[in-house]
Amino acid sequence: MKYNLIASLSVIGSVIMSCNHNFDRIPVHENPRSEYAPNMYVSEAYEPFTLVDDSAAYPEEYNVMPYNNGMNMRMPVPGTIKRGYTPYSVSKDSLEWANANVKSPLDTTEQILAEGEVLYVRFCAHCHGETGEGDGPVSTKLAGIANLKSSSLKLVTAGHVYHVITHGKGRMLQHGSQIESSDRWKIALYVKNVLQK
Numbered sequence: 001m002k003y004n005l006i007a008s009l010s011v012i013g014s015v016i017m018s019c020n021h022n023f024d025r026i027p028v029h030e031n032p033r034s035e036y037a038p039n040m041y042v043s044e045a046y047e048p049f050t051l052v053d054d055s056a057a058y059p060e061e062y063n064v065m066p067y068n069n070g071m072n073m074r075m076p077v078p079g080t081i082k083r084g085y086t087p088y089s090v091s092k093d094s095l096e097w098a099n100a101n102v103k104s105p106l107d108t109t110e111q112i113l114a115e116g117e118v119l120y121v122r123f124c125a126h127c128h129g130e131t132g133e134g135d136g137p138v139s140t141k142l143a144g145i146a147n148l149k150s151s152s153l154k155l156v157t158a159g160h161v162y163h164v165i166t167h168g169k170g171r172m173l174q175h176g177s178q179i180e181s182s183d184r185w186k187i188a189l190y191v192k193n194v195l196q197k
């Protein structure tokens with residue numbers, strides 16, 4: 001009984017205490033009253049992208065993390081490659097070399113070609129057209145879109161198509177930053193093995 005009384009009193013007490021917190025007046029430096037665990041209401045924020053390191057000029061905004069060599073965001077180790085990213089070191093002007101030497105790491109399976117079709121429709125068809133003849137809706141605005149079924153493009157390899165998707169060519173902009181490496185290969189294999197057949 002005695003313990004029940006103490007427990008209910010402390011619950012009532014903390015409810016009353018919590019009403020005391022003045023939410024309209026954060027920050028409450030001038031008149032803090034009694035505030036339970038103030039650092040939970042007004043926590044110290046370390047913004048990773050807005051480093052303010054001049055404490056004399058901006059005492060309020062100063063937000064440099066003291067424990068991390070003064071950096072709010074850690075730099076990755078030199079040479080770090082982000083997860084899921086496959087580097088492609090063949091430079092843009094080595095298209096001929098890519099045509100002869102760059103080979104697909106993926107096997108040409110039904111599954112890969114089906115995925116390649118979905119990606120082609122998503123990323124290429126608005127320019128090159130669903131059937132690859134350079135007649136997508138954008139072709140009314142942008143001249144010179146290549147016909148992927150032309151006899152000269154039927155002679156190039158999947159490595160060539162991969163290279164063009166990655167770096168772009170002439171009036172076609174690069175897609176390497178938008179489409180990840182394995183998806184670029186799926187598109188290239190789809191273009192060579194389905195679209196151009």
Ligand code: HEC
Pocket residue numbers: 120123124125126127128138142143144145146148153160161164165169170171172173175187188191
């Ligand atoms: C914004 C429109 C546009 C998009 C999107 C686009 N292309 Fe192109 N593409 C072009 C144009 C324009 C050319 C002609 C480039 C030139 O030679 O000036 C071209 C050329 C090409 C060529 C021929 C390169 C050569 O060696 O002559 C290939 C292959 C190609 N594109 C594949 C693709 C694939 C695959 C996609 C989808 C990932 C794609 N393109 C997306 C506009 C586009």
